Amino acid sequence: MVDGVFTTPGEVAQRLADVRYLADTATATTVYLAATLEKPLLIEGPAGVGKTQLAKAVAEATGAELIRLQCYEGLDEARALYEWNYKKQLLRIQAASPDAAWEQTHDDIFTDEFLLTRPLLTAIRRSEPTVLLIDEADKTDVEVEALLLEVLSDFQVTIPELGTLTAVRRPFVVVTSNATRELSEALKRRCLYLHLDYPTPEREREIVLAQVPELAPVLAEQLVRTAATLRTLELKKAPSVAESIDWARTLLALGIGDLDEAAIAQTLGVVLKHNSDHVRAAAELGLPAR
Amino acid sequence: MTLLDRHVEFLAALREAGLPVSVAEGIDAAASVPVIDLLDREQLRAAFAATLVKRPHHRPAFDTIFDVYFPPVTGRSAAPPSDTEPPPRDPDAAHRGPLEDPLRDRVRADLFRALLEGDDALLDGVAREAVGAFGEVRSGTPGRSSWSRMTVLQRVAPETLMAGLLDAFLAGQERGGLAERRARTLLADRIDRFTRRVDVDVRRRLAEVTDAESVARTARRPTIDQVNFLSATRTDLVALRREIQPLARRLAARLAIDQRRGSRGALDFRRTIRESLSSGGVPLQTYHRPKRPLKSDLVVLCDVSDSVSSFAQFTLLLVYALREVFTKVRAFAFVDELDEVTRFFTPGGDPLDAVTRLATEADVAGLMGRTDYGRAFELFAERFADAIGSRTSLLVLGDARSNYGDVALPTLRELAGRAKHAYWLNPERRASWDTGDSRARDLSAIVPMVECRNLAQLGEFVRDLTHAH
Numbered sequence: 142m143v144d145g146v147f148t149t150p151g152e153v154a155q156r157l158a159d160v161r162y163l164a165d166t167a168t169a170t171t172v173y174l175a176a177t178l179e180k181p182l183l184i185e186g187p188a189g190v191g192k193t194q195l196a197k198a199v200a201e202a203t204g205a206e207l208i209r210l211q212c213y214e215g216l217d218e219a220r221a222l223y224e225w226n227y228k229k230q231l232l233r234i235q236a237a238s239p240d241a242a243w244e245q246t247h248d249d250i251f252t253d254e255f256l257l258t259r260p261l262l263t264a265i266r267r268s269e270p271t272v273l274l275i276d277e278a279d280k281t282d283v284e285v286e287a288l289l290l291e292v293l294s295d296f297q298v299t300i301p302e303l304g305t306l307t308a309v310r311r312p313f314v315v316v317t318s319n320a321t322r323e324l325s326e327a328l329k330r331r332c333l334y335l336h337l338d339y340p341t342p343e344r345e346r347e348i349v350l351a352q353v354p355e356l357a358p359v360l361a362e363q364l365v366r367t368a369a370t371l372r373t374l375e376l377k378k379a380p381s382v383a384e385s386i387d388w389a390r391t392l393l394a395l396g397i398g399d400l401d402e403a404a405i406a407q408t409l410g411v412v413l414k415h416n417s418d419h420v421r422a423a424a425e426l427g428l429p430a431r
Numbered sequence: 432m433t434l435l436d437r438h439v440e441f442l443a444a445l446r447e448a449g450l451p452v453s454v455a456e457g458i459d460a461a462a463s464v465p466v467i468d469l470l471d472r473e474q475l476r477a478a479f480a481a482t483l484v485k486r487p488h489h490r491p492a493f494d495t496i497f498d499v500y501f502p503p504v505t506g507r508s509a510a511p512p513s514d515t516e517p518p519p520r521d522p523d524a525a526h527r528g529p530l531e532d533p534l535r536d537r538v539r540a541d542l543f544r545a546l547l548e549g550d551d552a553l554l555d556g557v558a559r560e561a562v563g564a565f566g567e568v569r570s571g572t573p574g575r576s577s578w579s580r581m582t583v584l585q586r587v588a589p590e591t592l593m594a595g596l597l598d599a600f601l602a603g604q605e606r607g608g609l610a611e612r613r614a615r616t617l618l619a620d621r622i623d624r625f626t627r628r629v630d631v632d633v634r635r636r637l638a639e640v641t642d643a644e645s646v647a648r649t650a651r652r653p654t655i656d657q658v659n660f661l662s663a664t665r666t667d668l669v670a671l672r673r674e675i676q677p678l679a680r681r682l683a684a685r686l687a688i689d690q691r692r693g694s695r696g697a698l699d700f701r702r703t704i705r706e707s708l709s710s711g712g713v714p715l716q717t718y719h720r721p722k723r724p725l726k727s728d729l730v731v732l733c734d735v736s737d738s739v740s741s742f743a744q745f746t747l748l749l750v751y752a753l754r755e756v757f758t759k760v761r762a763f764a765f766v767d768e769l770d771e772v773t774r775f776f777t778p779g780g781d782p783l784d785a786v787t788r789l790a791t792e793a794d795v796a797g798l799m800g801r802t803d804y805g806r807a808f809e810l811f812a813e814r815f816a817d818a819i820g821s822r823t824s825l826l827v828l829g830d831a832r833s834n835y836g837d838v839a840l841p842t843l844r845e846l847a848g849r850a851k852h853a854y855w856l857n858p859e860r861r862a863s864w865d866t867g868d869s870r871a872r873d874l875s876a877i878v879p880m881v882e883c884r885n886l887a888q889l890g891e892f893v894r895d896l897t898h899a900h
Binding site: 149150166167168169170171173174175177178180183185227228231320321322323326329330332333334335336341342343363366367369370373375377378401402405417420421426427 | 456463467471474476477478481484485486487549608609672673676680681684709710781783
């Protein structure tokens with residue numbers, strides 16, 4: 142369990158900064174509350190603003206293990222929670238001596254040995270500090286959401302053959318969503334909510350410098366201002382923080398010292414991934430034609 | 432008043448503003464109060480936001496109400512007096528007489544500094560100072576005054592500082608280039624931050640002279656998906672356009688899931704048998720081939736006259752953002768001439784650009800320059816009759832106001848009859864249909880008419896439309 146590890150939101154910010162994740166007051170306070178009130182944390186926001194990264198940073202900062210459940214369409218209980226190892230059970234039945242009592246065999250094959258634990262159950266049964274990341278929860282079907290609801294509200298799982306398993310130590314749960322569909326009201330109600338958005342240029346500069354310390358501060362300033370300018374254009378896909386960082390690395394690798402029109406035109410592909418966005422950006426920023 | 436009372440009133444104000452705050456969430460919020468540092472207002476804001484606001488589009492309303500119920504300061508003069516002197520006046524400058532205003536000069540000098548540094552605490556202080564100095568509007572009754580953001584912004588005029596700020600920022604660099612563009616974005620953002628702080632402080636002072644509840648009520652604004660297309664302001668329009676892509680993405684994701692789930696295709700025999708081997712030859716589960724999605728053509732016929740052009744633009748933007756859902760999309764625009772505008776929407780092109788070009792280049796305005804549905808339908812039937820086949824959905828966009836002209840009902844009936852589906856989207860509220868020159872009733876008897884005043888309704892319609900196939 143991560144609770145009790147943090148004593149103030151300020152400490153959260155400090156310890157996240159130690160692992161190079163710069164959190165603002167809102168993020169730090171929300172993480173602190175999630176840990177203290179033992180509630181799951183639901184994070185929404187555009188792609189590439191550091192939602193998944195936040196979960197990883199919390200795990201790293203608290204020395205907890207990260208268990209990740211990547212959601213996708215068609216994810217089911219057997220992939221998310223647990224599954225009986227049918228083949229091994231079959232083997233066990235075949236290997237049993239012919240005169241073994243059925244009750245005995247029955248009790249034997251529904252034990253831990255034949256249980257395949259999936260991320261949700263694994264996270265609940267761990268006694269060491271754990272961060273459970275449920276990534277892109279909006280991609281799942283509504284049924285899985287109901288399953289999550291059950292697990293996240295009581296931190297217990299009922300397996301008919303084994304009984305109810307209750308969390309030994311509550312994991313710190315982070316649920317992320319890109320909002321391709323709205324998550325159910327019930328799930329939202331049980332979670333603390335954090336909307337991560339593009340940072341202010343001042344903060345983004347610090348983020349870029351924290352991730353790419355070798356970058357010259359002047360260049361970082363130019364970079365975040367350009368990124369902010371690009372975000373004001375009506376693009377199909379605005380540059381994300383992750384892309385800003387990639388951009389910084391690119392500039393460093395190419396040895397570009399001044400982010401002028403020519404340099405932007407040369408490296409724009411790192412931040413903009415649609416042709417129509419390129420055309421628009423080139424026109425608006427007055428970039429030289431390629 | 433105790434903190435608990437304040438908390439309960441705050442929850443009530445949020446609910447009044449349309450945020451669905453449950454009792455459980457209210458308790459969560461209360462539970463978070465003892466564990467945070469109450470003296471740090473931003474922590475309190477974050478704690479309340481995390482527990483009470485679960486949708487991003489409710490956030491502006493939340494912030495407004497939070498600022499009114501939990502003001503950063505109370506009373507009149509909250510900011511410490513500035514220690515900067517007004518800049519010394521040029522001794523050669525002519526005396527400016529009554530226009531001279533040392534207070535205004537001082538506030539502007541402070542603002543200049545704050546904007547240059549981009550420091551939020553400084554901006555806070557200047558905003559409070561500015562509202563305190565210029566925001567008060569005295570009324571007839573003594574002792575009762577009101578506060579206005581307009582007077583503050585007029586006197587301080589933050590936009591007029593831009594030129595000076597740019598000079599200071601670029602420090603002798605060449606103007607007009609990329610550097611200026613970048614600096615401008617940054618400064619515009621900071622000025623915006625300042626204006627928002629002025630709003631907050633004005634509301635706080637208003638809440639002190641009246642009461643928090645009524646101020647919270649006036650501050651309520653419709654969320655962006657509820658903004659009416661026809662009465663949207665310029666800022667709203669930009670915000671609306673930004674919402675189109677995410678909305679299209681959400682719809683497309685939803686549709687893909689629905690299509691796959693709706694019906695299963697033929698049995699995948701090989702896979703079923705192969706999988707059954709692992710359970711001793713017993714096919715525990717059957718597998719099916721994915722069904723080929725049935726797509727249809729879409730023909731959009733839109734009125735682009737001034738009164739409804741913004742509505743037509745949004746619908747076209749959304750339709751083209753979703754074009755992969757249809758086999759083919761053709762768009763026609765009309766006022767009292769008709770022109771096919773499909774050519775502007777090139778694949779991979781910029782749809783926004785297309786809409787702009789449509790407005791300037793399409794040949795849609797004839798002699799009268801007023802919407803003529805009758806003529807538009809006749810022209811369409813004459814020139815593009817082959818556009819409508821048995822697998823076509825016909826979509827007409829317009830307010831059904833024919834300027835008292837003929838609407839060619841038989842022609843429309845024939846067109847609608849040939850299409851698989853036909854719909855009419857009307858951006859006017861249902862209550863004003865059939866008033867004045869609106870022919871909504873006659874037209875809706877032929878083509879089912881749907882009210883479509885905001886993004887929420889538009890999204891809902893597009894979802895139903897693709898479902899109908």
